[in-house]
Amino acid sequence: MNVKSVEKKEKSTVELVIEVSREEFEAAIDKVYKKQRGSISIPGFRKGHAPRKIIEGMYGSGVFYEDAINDVYPEAYAEAVEQEKLDAVAYPDVEILDAGKDGFSFKAVVTVRPEVKLGDYKGLTAPKAEAAVSDEDIDGELKPFIERATRLVSADRAAQNGDTVVLDFEGFDNGVPFEGGKAEGHSLELGSGSFVPGFEEQLVGMKAGDEGDINITFPEDYHAELAGKSVVFHVKLHEVKEKQAPVVDDEFAKDVSEFETLADLKKDLGEKLKERREAQAKSDFENALMEQVVANMEVEIPDAMVEHRADQMVDDYARRITSQGIPFENYLQMMGMTAADFKKQAMEGALHQVQGDLALGAIVEAEKIEVSDEEKEAEYARLAEQYSMDVEQIKAAVPVEDLEKELKTKKAAEVVYSTAKAGKAPAKKAAKKAEESDEGEEKPKKKAAPKKKAEEPAEGEEKPKKKAAPKKKSEPKTEE
Numbered sequence: 426m427n428v429k430s431v432e433k434k435e436k437s438t439v440e441l442v443i444e445v446s447r448e449e450f451e452a453a454i455d456k457v458y459k460k461q462r463g464s465i466s467i468p469g470f471r472k473g474h475a476p477r478k479i480i481e482g483m484y485g486s487g488v489f490y491e492d493a494i495n496d497v498y499p500e501a502y503a504e505a506v507e508q509e510k511l512d513a514v515a516y517p518d519v520e521i522l523d524a525g526k527d528g529f530s531f532k533a534v535v536t537v538r539p540e541v542k543l544g545d546y547k548g549l550t551a552p553k554a555e556a557a558v559s560d561e562d563i564d565g566e567l568k569p570f571i572e573r574a575t576r577l578v579s580a581d582r583a584a585q586n587g588d589t590v591v592l593d594f595e596g597f598d599n600g601v602p603f604e605g606g607k608a609e610g611h612s613l614e615l616g617s618g619s620f621v622p623g624f625e626e627q628l629v630g631m632k633a634g635d636e637g638d639i640n641i642t643f644p645e646d647y648h649a650e651l652a653g654k655s656v657v658f659h660v661k662l663h664e665v666k667e668k669q670a671p672v673v674d675d676e677f678a679k680d681v682s683e684f685e686t687l688a689d690l691k692k693d694l695g696e697k698l699k700e701r702r703e704a705q706a707k708s709d710f711e712n713a714l715m716e717q718v719v720a721n722m723e724v725e726i727p728d729a730m731v732e733h734r735a736d737q738m739v740d741d742y743a744r745r746i747t748s749q750g751i752p753f754e755n756y757l758q759m760m761g762m763t764a765a766d767f768k769k770q771a772m773e774g775a776l777h778q779v780q781g782d783l784a785l786g787a788i789v790e791a792e793k794i795e796v797s798d799e800e801k802e803a804e805y806a807r808l809a810e811q812y813s814m815d816v817e818q819i820k821a822a823v824p825v826e827d828l829e830k831e832l833k834t835k836k837a838a839e840v841v842y843s844t845a846k847a848g849k850a851p852a853k854k855a856a857k858k859a860e861e862s863d864e865g866e867e868k869p870k871k872k873a874a875p876k877k878k879a880e881e882p883a884e885g886e887e888k889p890k891k892k893a894a895p896k897k898k899s900e901p902k903t904e905e
Contacts, residue, residue: 426501429530431509437539437727442522443505444530445497453493461489490524494531502533512538515733536729541787544721546841551713553847556702558695566694570681571673577666583630584665586616590628591664596641597657605649606656610663621647624658636661711838714845719780722787726779735775739768788837796832804828 426449429442458477467475467483481488498519506513515536522530577589584590589612596606615625627639639658643651671677678690743753757767788794808823809816 426504428505428508434534436725437537437730439509439511439535439537441502441505441509441533441535442530443498443501443533445501445528447526447528449497449501450493450524450528453497454489457489457492457496461492486526487524490529494521494524494529498531501531505533506535511535514538515727515729536727536733538786539724539726539730539783541783542723543784543787543791544718544723546718546721546784546788547844548846549714549717549841549844550846550848551710551717552849553710554702554706555849556699556706558699558702562698563691563695566698567673567691570677570690571670574671574677574681576669576671578669580665580667581633582665583632584615584628584662586629587614587668589614589666589668590631590662591666592628592660592662594639594658594660597659598651598654603651603656606658628660628662631660631662633662633664710845710847711842714841715781715784715838718784718788718841722784724780724783726776726783731772731775731779734779735768735771738771738775738778739764742767742771782834785834785837788840789833792837792840794833794836794840796829796836800832801825801828804832 427444429444432440434440462475463473465475465480466472467479470479502517513535517533517535520532522532580588591610591612593609594607594611596603613619613625615628621641621643623641624639637660639660640655641658642655643653645653673687675686678684678687682690684690684693746753746756757764805816805819805828809819812819
């Protein structure tokens with residue numbers, strides 16, 4: 426491999442012209458010939474035994490060129506990038522210039538890391554919420570425990586919202602039963618909105634043993650053939666059940682937790698909620714600081730760099746969806762999206778990630794941040810413990826240069842955070858986000874027999890890691 430020319434272009438790109446020698450190309454051609462000859466039939470020769478020159482004479486001297494070039498150029502490109510000390514941040518645009526018995530040459534337009542002019546990144550100020558927890562907040566944390574311990578008991582009275590009724594029903598369209606409109610012994614919580622609008626409301630006031638007809642008009646946007654139609658459900662109510670909440674005392678605390686008293690349970694819930702709110706407030710504070718760092722810097726970000734990151738994010742998400750047993754193509758169909766739509770949605774997040782990476786990389790250089798061997802070994806040990814793996818296995822999976830870069834980035838972020846000042850912010854801002862991960866989960870609602878909807882797999886919040894642009898290799902993961 427020989428780099429014939431290097432020329433800087435606009436928008437952080439570098440054009441390389443790379444030559445591959447006759448010897449390298451010849452070796453690649455011979456390798457392709459040996460790999461493919463078993464599938465080539467030549468009259469007069471047993472399959473797989475035709476000499477290379479005979480095949481080239483029949484099909485042309487360049488019959489193996491394309492595959493040989495595809496085998497050789499990625500490594501030649503990677504060597505050229507390393508030789509010229511280019512920090513490639515996206516896959517290159519490659520164009521073959523010429524190819525023949527004396528070798529071949531190609532042009533690679535490389536997108537490199539753009540120059541960053543940092544603005545202020547030390548001594549910044551950002552709002553930080555106070556992680557306060559009130560008695561009402563703790564009661565809210567206790568509520569899911571109460572709901573799980575609440576029992577349904579029979580009530581000898583008319584049904585009302587909040588009750589659960591046990592009933593039989595069957596739907597008729599112009600006197601003809603329709604598919605999916607019948608059930609026996611079905612339990613339905615009134616006011617849950619599980620059935621078509623108007624169904625549950627007409628059950629309010631009925632008692633066990635009551636029987637009658639309910640008139641329903643399906644919504645115009647209903648997914649089945651019943652959309653917009655007026656139908657009749659014949660219903661028979663068997664039982665009315667009401668919720669019986671437990672007495673919330675020390676015995677309750679023993680039943681629902683490992684604590685002996687209600688006071689201890691509440692104390693634990695309050696402490697855990699405060700920890701979540703503190704973590705969220707810290708995260709919001711740090712994000713606000715990084716937004717300032719990004720806003721203060723000057724940089725022209727290449728489009729290819731953002732697109733490359735978006736591709737990585739899509740690939741990462743596709744792997745996680747597939748690991749749940751759902752082919753990514755099927756998931757896109759369920760969501761009514763194309764791969765292009767999905768990538769387009771990822772572009773904004775990709776831009777934010779690229780901006781943050783560039784800012785932190787510039788801080789690493791400005792602060793001359795280094796990582797000691799002891800710090801690397803400590804991080805390998807931490808990862809080994811986290812993933813329950815041997816240290817040597819972690820070292821094999823996570824190249825030292827990736828680990829070192831990750832540690833430098835963390836140190837750069839700490840430069841921003843440790844020198845910053847926290848301003849006042851409403852506690853509720855952090856509280857709302859923290860409460861999204863509260864222990865109590867909302868119970869999924871039962872769908873009415875005729876209503877079915879595909880369930881969307883939940884997206885994890887794992888941040889996609891950046892791959893080396895010119896070289897494809899196993900993708901190591903390190904935790905931030």
